[in-house]
Amino acid sequence: MNDYDVIVLGAGAAGLMCALTAGQQGRRVLVLERSNKPGKKILMSGGGRCNFTNLDVAPENFLSGNPHFVKSALSRYSQHDFIALVEKHGIAYHEKTLGQLFCDDSSKQILAMLLEECEQAGVMIKTGCEADQIKLVNGDNKNNDTRYYKILSNKGDFTSQSLVVATGGLSIPTLGGSGFGYTIAEQFGLKVLPRRAGLVPLTFTDKFLSMTYRLSGLSLLVTVTAGKQSFLENMLFTHRGLSGPAILQSSSYWQQGNTISINLLPEVNALELLTSFKQDGAGKKKSALLRTLLIPYLPKKLILELEALWWPELADTPVVEIANKTLERLAGQLNNWVLKPAGTEGYRTAEVTMGGVDTNELSSKTMESKQHPGLYFIGEVVDVCGHLGGYNFQWAWSSAYVAGLVV
């Protein structure tokens, strides 16, 4: 008996949510998962505590070729709907920062919740089962009753009226990252937009790399701007370059060859700080050096690196003796440090894959292919990528729910 109403490919966040919703509508649902267990990314997410949604979800928190595409699904299954589900299961949670909701205890609770809901809805989950070919049978027949999808896998063949592709993106292959969803889309003639790593650390070379290496582990609040988008969050120096929330967020807006700008003093006008010190404040501290003046604002280790980079010849010159023009240049660098990343760390560490199945190919109300009735794409495989902070899971829940209602 390998015939189902609905087959969902992938037991990740989107696949499980879609399966349980479809099961609740009385559909006979089978989920095929190639890993040995479901929900691997859920388990690893949010440092083991799963940042499952955000209190403030808006279409502006998502990148997509069509920025309006997310609106319908997000409004029909909102963050409040998911929070209600979490509360129904008695899972304790808290807001960490910027509306981001995390489990108090463990991501395992979110996965257990989804699996329990699947079980109650009669959903079958087959793990260790990799789908490798899809066939549409009676596809030309206008009568939908005789059309079905045949899924060939390492555990045999399965058939269903509806096929939901929830195979995720390319990020972190060891956690299930796979290009199979894109292959299916292309097989059925759907346009797939170019993919690249998103929410990913940026890498550097040469002199700046040696600097980040020496500073690795140091984190500070900055504003990072890439393209037209700015993020005021923490930035972390690493052995390979820059990371931390401000950089991960900006990476989604950064294109190879472009620069980023870092404001090291997001709450201070550096020019005002330096010139007003020179004009008025120097009375008592005539001999104060630039590095001393910056101590209340930046970590000392970073100031010493910046000194070696930007004002080595003035290291021991009191601020009052530095020419106004030079102070202007240094203030400009402190508030607007322009850097050119060499690249990103790629899919090995990226939290998401940008690009994917073109939203123009799908109904924004149901996620169904406009060309192929019964074929659905949900979650990360679609060209929708959220900001850091619970938005990607919310997209998985919302897109899965609207599909689950109608599959």
Ligand SMILES: Cc1cc2nc3c(=O)[nH]c(=O)nc-3n(C[C@H](O)[C@H](O)[C@H](O)COP(=O)(O)OP(=O)(O)OC[C@H]3O[C@@H](n4cnc5c(N)ncnc54)[C@H](O)[C@@H]3O)c2cc1C
């Ligand atoms: C380390 C890490 C931490 C993250 N933390 C957060 C966070 O805290 N908050 C947040 O909002 N987002 C977070 N994300 C992003 C979030 O995990 C993804 O956006 C989300 O998991 C996408 O869900 P999905 O169901 O579309 O894909 P996935 O969760 O990737 O699930 C796809 C599933 O399909 C399976 N599959 C693939 N190919 C096949 C095949 N041929 N046959 C059968 N099965 C197949 C895979 O094994 C996988 O289980 C994180 C990502 C990573 C990598």
